[in-house]
Amino acid sequence: MDLELITIGTELLLGFTVDTNSAELARILASHGIRVVRRTSVPDSEHAIRDAVHEALRRTGTVITVGGLGPTKDDITKEAVAALFDGPLAFDQEVWEDILSRYRRLGRTPAGSNRSQAMIPRGATVLPNQWGTAPGLWLEGPPGRVVMLPGVPYEMRKLAEREVGPRLARLVATPAPIVSHVLRTAGIAESTLADRLGDVDEAIHPLTLAFLPQTAGVDVRLTSWDAPLEEAKRRLDDAAQEIRRRAGAHCYGEGATDLAAVVIERLERAGLSVAVAESCTGGLLAGRLTSVRGSSAAFMGGVVAYHNRVKTQALDVAEDVIAGHGAVSEAVALAMVRGVQARFGVEAALSVTGIAGPEGGSEEKPVGTVWIGIAVREEETALHRVYHGSRWQVRERAVAGALYELLARLPS
Amino acid sequence: MDLELITIGTELLLGFTVDTNSAELARILASHGIRVVRRTSVPDSEHAIRDAVHEALRRTGTVITVGGLGPTKDDITKEAVAALFDGPLAFDQEVWEDILSRYRRLGRTPAGSNRSQAMIPRGATVLPNQWGTAPGLWLEGPPGRVVMLPGVPYEMRKLAEREVGPRLARLVATPAPIVSHVLRTAGIAESTLADRLGDVDEAIHPLTLAFLPQTAGVDVRLTSWDAPLEEAKRRLDDAAQEIRRRAGAHCYGEGATDLAAVVIERLERAGLSVAVAESCTGGLLAGRLTSVRGSSAAFMGGVVAYHNRVKTQALDVAEDVIAGHGAVSEAVALAMVRGVQARFGVEAALSVTGIAGPEGGSEEKPVGTVWIGIAVREEETALHRVYHGSRWQVRERAVAGALYELLARLPS
Numbered sequence: 001m002d003l004e005l006i007t008i009g010t011e012l013l014l015g016f017t018v019d020t021n022s023a024e025l026a027r028i029l030a031s032h033g034i035r036v037v038r039r040t041s042v043p044d045s046e047h048a049i050r051d052a053v054h055e056a057l058r059r060t061g062t063v064i065t066v067g068g069l070g071p072t073k074d075d076i077t078k079e080a081v082a083a084l085f086d087g088p089l090a091f092d093q094e095v096w097e098d099i100l101s102r103y104r105r106l107g108r109t110p111a112g113s114n115r116s117q118a119m120i121p122r123g124a125t126v127l128p129n130q131w132g133t134a135p136g137l138w139l140e141g142p143p144g145r146v147v148m149l150p151g152v153p154y155e156m157r158k159l160a161e162r163e164v165g166p167r168l169a170r171l172v173a174t175p176a177p178i179v180s181h182v183l184r185t186a187g188i189a190e191s192t193l194a195d196r197l198g199d200v201d202e203a204i205h206p207l208t209l210a211f212l213p214q215t216a217g218v219d220v221r222l223t224s225w226d227a228p229l230e231e232a233k234r235r236l237d238d239a240a241q242e243i244r245r246r247a248g249a250h251c252y253g254e255g256a257t258d259l260a261a262v263v264i265e266r267l268e269r270a271g272l273s274v275a276v277a278e279s280c281t282g283g284l285l286a287g288r289l290t291s292v293r294g295s296s297a298a299f300m301g302g303v304v305a306y307h308n309r310v311k312t313q314a315l316d317v318a319e320d321v322i323a324g325h326g327a328v329s330e331a332v333a334l335a336m337v338r339g340v341q342a343r344f345g346v347e348a349a350l351s352v353t354g355i356a357g358p359e360g361g362s363e364e365k366p367v368g369t370v371w372i373g374i375a376v377r378e379e380e381t382a383l384h385r386v387y388h389g390s391r392w393q394v395r396e397r398a399v400a401g402a403l404y405e406l407l408a409r410l411p412s
Numbered sequence: 413m414d415l416e417l418i419t420i421g422t423e424l425l426l427g428f429t430v431d432t433n434s435a436e437l438a439r440i441l442a443s444h445g446i447r448v449v450r451r452t453s454v455p456d457s458e459h460a461i462r463d464a465v466h467e468a469l470r471r472t473g474t475v476i477t478v479g480g481l482g483p484t485k486d487d488i489t490k491e492a493v494a495a496l497f498d499g500p501l502a503f504d505q506e507v508w509e510d511i512l513s514r515y516r517r518l519g520r521t522p523a524g525s526n527r528s529q530a531m532i533p534r535g536a537t538v539l540p541n542q543w544g545t546a547p548g549l550w551l552e553g554p555p556g557r558v559v560m561l562p563g564v565p566y567e568m569r570k571l572a573e574r575e576v577g578p579r580l581a582r583l584v585a586t587p588a589p590i591v592s593h594v595l596r597t598a599g600i601a602e603s604t605l606a607d608r609l610g611d612v613d614e615a616i617h618p619l620t621l622a623f624l625p626q627t628a629g630v631d632v633r634l635t636s637w638d639a640p641l642e643e644a645k646r647r648l649d650d651a652a653q654e655i656r657r658r659a660g661a662h663c664y665g666e667g668a669t670d671l672a673a674v675v676i677e678r679l680e681r682a683g684l685s686v687a688v689a690e691s692c693t694g695g696l697l698a699g700r701l702t703s704v705r706g707s708s709a710a711f712m713g714g715v716v717a718y719h720n721r722v723k724t725q726a727l728d729v730a731e732d733v734i735a736g737h738g739a740v741s742e743a744v745a746l747a748m749v750r751g752v753q754a755r756f757g758v759e760a761a762l763s764v765t766g767i768a769g770p771e772g773g774s775e776e777k778p779v780g781t782v783w784i785g786i787a788v789r790e791e792e793t794a795l796h797r798v799y800h801g802s803r804w805q806v807r808e809r810a811v812a813g814a815l816y817e818l819l820a821r822l823p824s
Contacts, residue, residue, distance in 0.1 A: 010622060011633065013448045014592060015438030017624070019431055022453070026427030036425045038464070039453040041434070044622070052450070055467070071603050072623050073613065105778065106798045111603035131801065152625065154802065178426065210428070221428075276716075282702025283688075283695035286716040290694025293770055293803055301722035303715055304688075304698040310713035310756065314726070344722065358705060391705055 001172045002037045003029075004056040008067035008077055009151060010043040021066045021156050025149075028160045032169035033177040044068060049080035057084075057144035064164065067151030069134035071113040077148055078121055078137065085141050087122035091115075095126055099133050127163040131155045136163060179224045181236040183243055184257055186217035186404040188250040193218050197246050204239040215393055216259065216400030220247075249408060259403050260288045260295075266410045267298035267348060272376070274406075275344035276302035277315050277336040279327065280354040280370065285399045300344050305336065315339030328353050328365055333382040337373030348410075349375045350402045354385075356394045370398045376409050413584045414449045415441070416468040420479035420489055421563060422455040433478050433568050437561075440572045442590040444581040447637070456480060461492035469496075469556035476576065479563030481546035483525040489560055490533055490549065497553045499534035503527075507538055511545050539575040543567045548575060588638045593648040595655055597662040598629035598671055598816040605630050609658050616651040627805055628671065628812035632659075661820055671815050672700045672707075678822045679710035679760060684788070686818075687756035688714035689727050689748040691739065692766040692782065697811045712756050717748065727751030740765050740777055745794040749785030760822070761787040762814045766797075768806045782810045788821050 005025060011017040019041060026036045037060060042048040049068070056063045068077030082089055096118035103110045110133075117133050120126065127136030127147075134150040136159045147164055149156050185193060190213045197220075201209045204222065212219040222239050224232035244251045252262050267274055276285050286302040289295055303314045308327055311317040317335040325331040336351035354370030361367035368387045374380065383405060387397040417437060423429040431453060438448045449472060454460040461480065468475045480489030494501055508530035515522045522545075529546050532538065539548030539559075546562040548571045559576055561568050597605060602625045609632075613621045616634065624631040634651050636644035656663045664674050679686050688697050698714040701707055715726045720739055723729040729747040737743040748763035766782030773779035780799045786792065795817060799809040 010620070010635070011624060012435075013438060013451065014442055014590065014635070015435040015440075015448075016592065016594075016633065018435045023424075023427040023430045026425060028427075030426055036427075037455065038460070039425065039431075041451040043449065048449070070623070070625075072606050074620075074622055102800075106780070106800050108601070108798075111601070111607045113603050113606050154805065278695075280702075281699070282707075282711075283690075283698025283700075283714060283716065284702075286690075286695025286718075287693070287699045288695075290692075290696075290716070290718060291804065291807075295694075296718055299694075299718050301716045301718045301726070302695060303726070304695065304702070304713045306698075306702060306708055306711055306713045314713070314715070314755070343726070392703065395703075 001034045001062065001168060002060050003034060003062035003064060004038045004040065004060050005036055006049070006052050006056060006063060006065045007039070007041045007151070008044065008049055008065055009041070010074070012041040013043050021151060021153055024153065024157055025064065025066065025160050028157070028165050029168070030178040032165040033172050034165075034168050044074040044076060046076050046080045046083075049077055050083055053081055053146060054084055054143070057146070061144045063144065064147045064149060066149050066156055069117070069148060069150045071111070071117050071133070075116075078119065081139065081146050081148060082121035084143050085121060085123070085139055085146075089119040090122055092118050092120040092126070095120060095135055098128065098135070102133060127159055129155055129159060131158050138167070176226055177229055177232070179229065179232045179236060181222045181240055182212075182255055183220045183222075183240055183247070183251050184217060184253045184259070185220065185247055185250040186252055186259055186400055187408070188218065188247075190218045193220075193247065193250070197243060200242060200246060203242060204235075207235055207239050215389075215396040217404075252404070252407060258292065259400060259407070261292045263403050263407050263410075264289065264292045264295050264298050266407060266412070270411045272298065272347040272410070273300050274298055274348040274350070275300045275340045275346045276349065277340035277351040278302065278304050279306060279311070279336070279352060280356040281352045281395050281398050282306055284395055285350065285352060285402055288399050288403065300346055303340055311336060315343065326365070328355055328369055328371060330371055330382045330384070333371035333373035334380060337375045337380060337382075341375045347377055348406065349373075350406055352398050352402050354394070354398055356391045358391060368394050370394070370401070372398070372402045372405055374402075374405050374409055376406070379409065381409075413446045413474065413580060414472050415446060415474035415476060416450045416452065416472050417448055418461070418464050418468060418475060418477045419451070419453045419563070420456060420461055420477060421453070422486070424453040425455050433563065433565055436565065436569055437476065437478065437572050440569070440577050441580070444577045445584055445589040446577075446580050447590055456486040456488060458488050458492045461489055462495055465493055465558060466496055466555070469558070473556045475556065476559045476561060478561050478568055481529070481560060481562045483523065483529055483545070487528075490531065493551060493558050493560060494533035496555050497533060497535070497551055501531040501533055504530050504532040504538070507532060507547055510540065510547070514545060539571055541567055541571060543570050550579070589641055589644065590635065590637055591641065591644045591648060592633055592635045593652055594667055595632045595634070595652055595659070595663050596629060596665045596669055596671070597632065597659055598664055598812050599820070600630065600659070600662040602630045605632070605659065605662070609655065612654060612658060615654060616647075619647055619651050627808045629816075664816070664819060670704065671812060671819070673704045675815050675819050675822075676701065676704045676707050676710050678819060678824070682823045684710065684759040684822070685712050686710050686760040686762070687712045687752045687758045688761065689752035689763040690714060690716050691718060691723070691748070691764060692768040693764045693807050693810050693814075694718055696807055697762065697764060697814055700811050700815065712758050715752055723748060727755065738777070740767055740781055740783060742783055742794040742796070745783035745785035746792060749787045749792060749794075753787045759789055760818065761785075762818055764810050764814050766806070766810055768803045770803060780806050782806070782813070784810070784814045784817055786814075786817050786821055788818070791821065793821075
C-alpha cells in the first residue's frame with residue numbers, strides 16, 4: 001500500500017522544529033509493508049491543510065496527517081479535513097469522558113480549551129490515546145482515507161505502533177515488508193569497525209548494510225528490501241551472525257537493546273550490586289543506569305562528586321592524592337571507585353573523572369581527557385580515554401565508555 | 413516572497429534519514445524575508461520529482477530542490493527539472509574544470525561518474541560550490557524559477573547562505589524578514605497557560621502566537637511575518653512583555669535559554685551553593701545542572717539514593733520515617749533535602765523521590781507520583797506532583813519541576 005504523510009505546523013516551515021515525526025512514522029509503516037511515497041509539510045492554515053490533503057488523496061487515496069489536534073486555536077486539522085468530507089464536527093461524550101478521567105487520574109482539572117479535543121468529525125473512528133489528550137482519528141469516505149495523529153512525538157509513535165500500523169497492514173493483500181535488523185556496538189570507532197567487517201556486504205547480498213554512528217557507539221543496520229517476511233528474517237539472522245562473529249565482544253546487543261540494560265541484566269544474573277561515583281559526567285552515568293526499568297535489582301545509588309570536597313568527604317579520596325595527581329588522574333579514579341564500593345557495600349563500582357570542557361583543558365590534559373575506574377569484587381582498573389566533541393558529547397561518550405568497560409569485565 | 417522546498421531522496425521516505433536540510437534552509441531563507449509555504453519530500457524517481465516540481469511551480473512560481481545532484485545513478489534531479497523546462501543537459505567545460513581542479517587540490521583523481529556532474533541544463537546559471545563537487549543550479553523560464561542545491565548538509569548550507577539567500581533577497585522589493593521570538597515556560601500545563609494568556613493573540617496582532625509543548629515545559633513562539641526589521645523587533649518586544657506579564661513567574665527565559673542554566677546563574681548571583689538528593693530521577697537532576705558549562709560555580713554534588721539503605725546511610729533519613737510513610741512521601745522528601753543540605757554544607761538543596769514506573773504504582777500512589785523537596789537556607793518545602801507519561805517523561809518532568817520550584821524560591 002502506498003500513502004502520503006502530511007505534517008502540520010508553522011514551526012516546521014519556519015525551520016524551528018526538525019520534522020522527526022515523519023521519519024519515525026515512515027519506519028513504523030515500512031515494518032508493516034506500507035510505503036510512504038510523498039511527505040508534505042504545511043503551516044497551521046486551514047486552506048493550506050485542506051489543499052494538501054485534497055491533492056494527496058487524489059494521488060494516493062490514503063493520507064496520514066500529524067499535528068494540529070491540540071487544544072489551542074492554531075490546532076485546526078480536524079476542521080480542515082472535516083470540510084473535505086463534508087462532515088461537521090460534533091461533541092463526542094465518550095472522548096470527553098476519557099479526557100476527564102485522564103485528568104482525574106492526574107489529580108488535575110481540564111482547562112476550558114480541552115473541550116475542543118472532544119470535537120470529532122462525523123463518522124470518524126476514534127483511536128484512543130492513553131498517552132495524552134488528543135485521540136487519533138480515522139476517517140473514510142468518498143474522498144479517500146485520512147488518519148489524523150497528534151504531533152507530540154511520543155503519542156504519535158504509540159498510536160502509529162499500536163493502532164495505525166496494524167489497521168493498515170490488515171488492508172494490504174500480500175505485504176513484502178521492508179525489514180531491518182540493527183546490531184549495536186560500543187568501545188570501537190566506525191572506521192575500525194568497518195575494517196573488521198571487511199567485505200561483509202558482499203557476503204550478505206542482497207541485504208544492504210549501513211553504519212549509523214551514534215554518540216555512544218556505532219550501530220550497524222542490515223536491511224531486506226523485497227523478500228517475503230520469513231525469507232527476510234532468515235537472511236537477516238544469518239547476516240547478523242556473521243557480523244557478530246567479525247565484531248566480537250564490541251557487539252553488545254541487537255535492535256533497540258540499551259547498553260545500560262545489558263549491564264543491569266548481567267549484574268543481576270551474576271548477583272552483583274553496583275554503585276557509581278561521578279565527577280565530569282555529573283549524574284548522567286547513574287541516570288543512564290536508572291533509565292532501565294527494574295534497575296533497582298542491581299543499582300544501589302551513587303555520589304556526584306563535582307566539587308573536590310565531596311570527593312574527600314563522601315568518597316574518602318585523600319586530599320593529598322587530589323593535590324598530588326590532580327582531580328583528573330588514575331589515582332583519583334581508583335580512589336573514587338574504591339571509596340564508593342566500600343561506602344555503598346557493593347561488589348561492582350564505576351567512577352568517572354575528566355574534563356568535559358569547554359574550559360579546563362591543558363596541554364597535558366586536553367578537554368576530553370577522562371579516567372574511568374572499574375571495580376568488580378577485588379579486581380580494579382583505571383583506563384585513560386580522550387573523547388572528542390562538545391561538552392555534551394564528551395559526557396555521553398564517557399558514560400558509554402564506562403558502561404562498556406564494566407560489561408567487558410562481568411561474567412557472561 | 414513565497415516559495416516551496418522539495419527535498420529529494422528515497423532515504424527520506426523510508427525514515428532512515430531525518431530531513432534536517434529543510435529546517436536549516438527555511439531558517440536561512442526566513443532571515444532574508446523569504447517564506448517557505450510548503451515542503452515536500454519525494455523519492456529518487458524522475459516522475460515523482462518532475463510532478464512535485466511542476467505542481468509547486470504552479471502554486472508559488474519559485475521552488476528550491478535539495479538533493480539528487482551527486483554522481484551516482486540515483487541522482488536525477490537535473491534530468492527531471494530540465495524536462496519541465498524543455499531544455500536538454502549539456503556538458504559544461506567550465507564546471508568540469510572546477511571539478512578537476514578541486515580533485516587536484518585534494519590529491520585525488522575524479523571517478524568517471526563525476527563527469528555527469530558537469531552536465532548542466534541549458535540556460536542554467538551555475539552557483540559555484542567550493543565545498544564539494546556538485547554546483548548549485550538556477551533555472552528561470554516560462555514554467556517558473558527552480559534553484560537546485562546538493563543534499564550534503566554542509567554544502568547545502570554554504571550555498572544557501574552565500575548564493576541563494578542573497579540572490580532571492582534582491583528579487584524581493586522591500587524584504588520583510590520573518591522574525592520570531594520564543595518565551596520559555598515551566599511548571600504550567602499547555603491548556604492552563606492558554607487560559608492564562610486568554611485573548612492575547614488579538615492584543616498582539618499582526619504577530620502570530622504558537623504553543624510548542626516540550627517534555628519539560630511549554631514554549632510560546634511569537635512571529636512577525638511582514639514588518640520591516642526594526643518595527644518587527646519593537647512589536648515582538650512589546651508582545652513578549654505582555655506575555656511575560658500574563659504568564660508570571662512561569663516564564664523563566666527567552667530564546668534558547670536553558671532552565672538549568674538560569675538556576676545556576678541565579679544561585680551564583682545570590683552566592684548560594686547547591687546539592688541534590690535523587691531517588692526516581694536517579695542522577696538526571698544532577699546531570700541537567702552539570703550540563704551547564706561553569707556549573708561548578710554553584711553546584712557541589714549530590715547523592716543518588718536509589719536503594720533505601722542509601723537514603724539512610726548517605727542522607728540520614730531515619731529508617732522509621734521510611735517505614736512509616738513510605739519512600740515516596742512528604743516526610744522522606746523533606747528528610748532527604750535536609751540530609752543533603754547538612755552533609756554537603758550547602759545553602760540550597762533539592763530532593764526528588766517518586767514512582768517513575770512502569771511498575772511500582774498503587775491506587776493511593778499511582779505511577780507518576782513525585783515528591784519534590786526544596787531547601788533554601790532555613791526555608792524548606794515539599795511539593796506533591798503527579799506527572800503523566802512514560803518512565804522517561806515522568807523523570808524529565810520531575811527534573812524540570814524541581815528546577816522550576818527551586819528557581820521560584822531564589823532571590824530574583
